[in-house]
Amino acid sequence: MNLVSSWTGRTACALQAAMRMSNDEFAAHLGIGLRTVAGWHEKPNRRPQSEMQRTLDTALAREHEAIKARFAELVKDSAAPAEPVVDEAAANDAEKRLSDDPDIGAALEWLDVHAAWSPGTARREVASRLAQLDVNDLEARASRRARVDQRTLADVLSRYYGPTSGDHGRYAAKYDDAHAETSVLTCADWLDLACPLFAAHDRLKVTSSAPDVFAELDTDAAGRAAQRLAETLAMGTRLVDKPLYRLLDTSPTPDAINGRVGTSRFVEYAVTMDLLEGELVDATATDATSAHESLPLRDQYLPDVASVIDVGNRLCAGGPLALFAIARPASPFRGEADYVLLVQERSGNVLNAARRLAVIPKGFHQPMTDLRVDAQIGATLRREVEEELFGRDEIDNTTNDQRSADPMHPSRVSEPMRWLMEDPSRLRLECTGFGLNLLSGNFEFASLIVIEDEEFWERYGGRVEANWETAGLHQYSSRDGELISELIADVAWSNEGLFALLQGLRRLAQIGGERVSLPSIEWKVQK
Known part of the structure; x- marks a missing residue:
C-alpha cells in the first residue's frame, strides 16, 4: 500500500496523528530525536533526508490496516501545501550558507548599506524569500531560459x-x-x-x-537583489566576493x-547589472513579441x-x-x-x-x-x-583563497x-x-x-x-x-x-x- 511517494513534514505529522501519539511517543517509536518531530510541525513543507524517508516508509509499512486507513484519510483531507515542498538537506545547506558564508555575508552587508536598510534587514529579507522558494520551480525556469536562443x-x-x-x-x-x-x-x-x-x-x-x-537602491531594485541572493542559496550557486575591474x-x-x-x-555586480539578462530572458520566454515592452530593471540601469x-x-x-x-x-x-x-x-x-x-x-x-x-x-x-x-x-x-605572491610565476x-x-x-x-x-x-x-x-x-x-x-x-x-x-x-x-x-x-x-x-x-x- 503505497500512500506517499515522498515524505514531507506534513505527511510525517499525519502518520503521527493516525497513530495518536504525542511528539515524545512518536520520536521514541521511530528512534529519532524529539527536535526532529517538532521540526516537522514547524516546517511542514520540508522534505526529510533519504535515511529518514526510509525510516518513515518502514514505520508505515509495519502498522495495521486501521492506522494505514486513518493515515490515508488524513493525507487526502489535508489542504494542499501553502508553500512549496523544500528538500531538507538542500534547505539546511542554504540556511547554513546564509549564516556562515562570508561571501553571502558581504553581499548582505552591501545590500543593507545601498538599500538604506538597518543592519540585518537584508538577511531577514533573504531568509524570508528563501523559505518561499521551490527549487523545482527554479529548475523549470532554467529550462525555459535555455530554450531562448x-x-x-x-x-x-x-x-x-x-x-x-x-x-x-x-x-x-x-x-x-x-x-x-x-x-x-x-x-x-x-x-x-x-x-x-x-x-x-x-x-x-x-x-x-x-x-x-x-x-541608493530603490525598493524594486533592492527586492530584486534580495531575490537573487535567495535563489543563489537555494540552487547552491557559487558566489564569491572578489574584486572586479570595471x-x-x-x-x-x-x-x-x-x-x-x-x-x-563581484557581489555588487551579481545583484545589480547581472540581473538584466535574466529579466530579459524570462520576458522573452513568456512572449518574445512583447518582451521589450516591460523591462523595469533595464529601464533603470x-x-x-x-x-x-x-x-x-x-x-x-x-x-x-x-x-x-x-x-x-x-x-x-x-x-x-x-x-x-x-x-x-x-x-x-x-x-x-x-x-x-x-x-x-x-x-x-x-x-x-x-x-x-x-x-x-x-x-x-x-x-x-x-x-x-x-x-x-x-x-x-571561486573555490580557493589566493595566498601565493605570484600564482603565475614560472x-x-x-x-x-x-x-x-x-x-x-x-x-x-x-x-x-x-x-x-x-x-x-x-x-x-x-x-x-x-x-x-x-x-x-x-x-x-x-x-x-x-x-x-x-x-x-x-x-x-x-x-x-x-x-x-x-x-x-x-x-x-x-x-x-x-x-x-x-x-x-x-x-x-x-x-x-x-x-x-x-x-x-x-x-x-x-x-
Missing part, C-alpha cells in the same frame, strides 16, 4: 534600443549565404584590431576615482589597448544606447574571451595539418552565459595579486587558460604553460575586437589565442581539459569549413561568444595559411 535575444534587444545613430551599432556578419546578428554594440574602429596582448600594447591603467553608481573608458586600436579601469566587487556607451558612469564589468587554436600535424587518421579550435558549452552553475555555447577561455577581468599588472587583458587570458584548460584549480578564486604554472612561457614566440595572443554587450552591459574583449608550434599538441594535447565552468568541450578542425559554418549558425551561442568566434575566425583566416579552410566572414555594424 541567441537570435531571439538579439532581436528583442534591437527592438528595445531601436535604431542607433553615430558610429555605433550591433555587430552582425555575413558568412557563406547566411547572416548572423548579435547584441554586441561596436563600431568600425573597434574591429579587426589584431592588437598583441603583451605589455607594450596592453595598456589599461588602474585608477581609484571610480564613482559609486549604486549610492571599465571607465577605453580607446582600443591596432597598436594598443588604452584606457582606464577602476575596481568593484541601461535604458538607452547612450547609457551603454557611458561606461564611466555605470558599473561596466566584463572581460576577455578568446578563440583558442592549436596547431596539429598531419595525421593518417585525421588528415592534413590544421588547427584544433575549442568551443565550450557553459555549465548551469555559472552566473554568466549559463548553458550557452562560448569560446574558451572566457573570464571576468579581475586582479589576482598585482592590481596594476593584472589590469592587462592578456594577464586575465593567461590566467584563464591555466584555470579553464590546463587544470590549475588553485588559481580559481615555477608554479602548469607544465603546458611553462613550455609556452619558455619561448614567447610559441604563443600568439591578440585582441580581435571590442564591444559592449547590450544584453548585460558588459565589456567584451574578443581575442584570439594561437599556438603555432605543432609540438605542443603532440606533448600536451591530452592535458587540455575544461574545468567546472564547462558542461562540455568540443573541438573543430580549421580545415572543416562546412562544419564551422554549421557551428556559427547554432542558436545556442551566447552573443559575446558568437562575436568572439566570428572575429577570431576572420583573423585566423588571415594568418593560418594552408592550415585553414574557413568560411568567408564579412562583418557589418547594424544600425
Whole structure:
C-alpha cells in the first residue's frame, strides 16, 4: 500500500496523528530525536533526508490496516501545501550558507548599506524569500531560459534600443549565404584590431576615482537583489566576493589597448547589472513579441544606447574571451595539418552565459595579486587558460583563497604553460575586437589565442581539459569549413561568444595559411 511517494513534514505529522501519539511517543517509536518531530510541525513543507524517508516508509509499512486507513484519510483531507515542498538537506545547506558564508555575508552587508536598510534587514529579507522558494520551480525556469536562443535575444534587444545613430551599432556578419546578428554594440574602429596582448600594447591603467553608481537602491531594485541572493542559496550557486575591474573608458586600436579601469566587487555586480539578462530572458520566454515592452530593471540601469556607451558612469564589468587554436600535424587518421579550435558549452552553475555555447577561455577581468599588472587583458587570458584548460584549480578564486605572491610565476604554472612561457614566440595572443554587450552591459574583449608550434599538441594535447565552468568541450578542425559554418549558425551561442568566434575566425583566416579552410566572414555594424 503505497500512500506517499515522498515524505514531507506534513505527511510525517499525519502518520503521527493516525497513530495518536504525542511528539515524545512518536520520536521514541521511530528512534529519532524529539527536535526532529517538532521540526516537522514547524516546517511542514520540508522534505526529510533519504535515511529518514526510509525510516518513515518502514514505520508505515509495519502498522495495521486501521492506522494505514486513518493515515490515508488524513493525507487526502489535508489542504494542499501553502508553500512549496523544500528538500531538507538542500534547505539546511542554504540556511547554513546564509549564516556562515562570508561571501553571502558581504553581499548582505552591501545590500543593507545601498538599500538604506538597518543592519540585518537584508538577511531577514533573504531568509524570508528563501523559505518561499521551490527549487523545482527554479529548475523549470532554467529550462525555459535555455530554450531562448541567441537570435531571439538579439532581436528583442534591437527592438528595445531601436535604431542607433553615430558610429555605433550591433555587430552582425555575413558568412557563406547566411547572416548572423548579435547584441554586441561596436563600431568600425573597434574591429579587426589584431592588437598583441603583451605589455607594450596592453595598456589599461588602474585608477581609484571610480564613482559609486549604486549610492541608493530603490525598493524594486533592492527586492530584486534580495531575490537573487535567495535563489543563489537555494540552487547552491557559487558566489564569491572578489574584486572586479570595471571599465571607465577605453580607446582600443591596432597598436594598443588604452584606457582606464577602476575596481568593484563581484557581489555588487551579481545583484545589480547581472540581473538584466535574466529579466530579459524570462520576458522573452513568456512572449518574445512583447518582451521589450516591460523591462523595469533595464529601464533603470541601461535604458538607452547612450547609457551603454557611458561606461564611466555605470558599473561596466566584463572581460576577455578568446578563440583558442592549436596547431596539429598531419595525421593518417585525421588528415592534413590544421588547427584544433575549442568551443565550450557553459555549465548551469555559472552566473554568466549559463548553458550557452562560448569560446574558451572566457573570464571576468579581475586582479589576482598585482592590481596594476593584472589590469592587462592578456594577464586575465593567461590566467584563464591555466584555470579553464590546463587544470590549475588553485588559481580559481571561486573555490580557493589566493595566498601565493605570484600564482603565475614560472615555477608554479602548469607544465603546458611553462613550455609556452619558455619561448614567447610559441604563443600568439591578440585582441580581435571590442564591444559592449547590450544584453548585460558588459565589456567584451574578443581575442584570439594561437599556438603555432605543432609540438605542443603532440606533448600536451591530452592535458587540455575544461574545468567546472564547462558542461562540455568540443573541438573543430580549421580545415572543416562546412562544419564551422554549421557551428556559427547554432542558436545556442551566447552573443559575446558568437562575436568572439566570428572575429577570431576572420583573423585566423588571415594568418593560418594552408592550415585553414574557413568560411568567408564579412562583418557589418547594424544600425
